[in-house]
Amino acid sequence: MSSPNSLRRQPKQQRGQQRVVKILTAAAEVFAEVGYATATTQQIADRANTAVGSIYQFFPDKLAIFHALEAEHMAQVEIVNTRLIAKDIRRPLVQTIGEMVDAHAEYFEHPIHKIVYLQYFLAPIPGLFILFDDKFDRTIVNQFADLCQQRNPNLSREKSELIAEVFHRTYNGLFLTALKSDLEHRHKLYSELKNLLCAYLNPYIGDDLLVPHSEVMICVKCGSDRIAKNGHRNDKQRYLCKNCGKQFAQEYSTRGYPPQIKQHCLALHQQGMSFREIERQTGVSHNTVINWVRQLSTNLGKIKQA
Known part of the structure; x- marks a missing residue:
């Protein structure tokens, strides 16, 4: 679940692996409540219902714990995004956007994924991230630009990347707002996000622009x-x-x-x-x-x- 580079030693038995998961989940909850800067390993140990010494068996310091959270987030979000991109691009645009928002909404309900995402965009700390960076951000934009061109081959690459960037920035902006809101308002924002994105994308990659399949x-x-x-x-x-x-x-x-x-x-x-x-x-x-x-x-x- 965590990055090999962040662990002092890799747990080999199931009991040790479960303890690491428990520590990481507790750390995500503590970071979300008090912030990374003020959080302590003692608070994490208390939340995980374990001794501080148990944490140091696996992690040398608080930074290593966060890097393990980051590695877990990166591994899982790439799986989610790959599955979404691998789906048939000829699905109706409403369905495509709806599935995308719903998949990420479910994904970010997990405390580990949520805290890494919020920390990166809302409370950046120099040197805290080693995997989640502008390069990864650009990869997402390029992947969506590819999808735009597949749905509408008449779009230039420059235009596709511009559309993808506007989509990505808007998506992140409203998603961050939703994650900071209570559950009821969060789902309302998700619904409006779907409507907004479909309205923006429809002139460029709407269903009427799809090239018919040949039988x-x-x-x-x-x-x-x-x-x-x-x-x-x-x-x-x-x-x-x-x-x-x-x-x-x-x-x-x-x-x-x-x-x-x-x-x-x-x-x-x-x-x-x-x-x-x-x-x-x-x-x-x-x-x-x-x-x-x-x-x-x-x-x-x-x-x-x-």
Whole structure:
């Protein structure tokens, strides 16, 4: 959970690992209440319900404890951001922003993540941070600029980076305000943040600017796209796979959607949602979802026959 460089010794047993987690959580709570500058290891020990000597078994000083908090925050926030960026960029903009705000709102409810974020932006101390810096900040901007260009290829790189920077600064500003507010007001700010960001981004990367997916015929057996027309049967076009020789009727599969998007659409269908409603909620064409359902039924039929 913590950085190897910040620990005096690495806990090898589960009991020691749990003690380190307890110390770090207690430290985050103490830093949040009294500030890093005035916090003491004795206060942290009292909050963790342990002896000061137990803290010094793992951490040489208060700074090392904070660096461990910072390392934990950096590792986890990169995981959260990577998951968000890895999602299908063709989702509706409202859904994209909503999931982003909700994911970070949940993430920053944890005391460790929250205190590092607040300390960096609201109470900076020279030399306190060794990982969370302007370089990391710039990486976030570049990643969102990439997303902007993927949703709207007509945007120049310069314009995309400008949009991403405005988005990032606005996002951080309101998020910091929300984290300092009580729970009820915090959620109201999160809701307004979603509306504000969607309104700002819509002219640049709105859903109407997405380039339509191209639908490609693929083999239902081997997945090859080396397909040739092979006559008609019952007024349906037949196809022949040049790769495996499979003959089949017209079925399409849209390339470009991650597996989790397909699974999500199929799950919504199984819950009784209409194809049109699935399209409205996910941005995936209803025809594509219909074909996914047909493919699933075909595959299930083959399994039962086997």
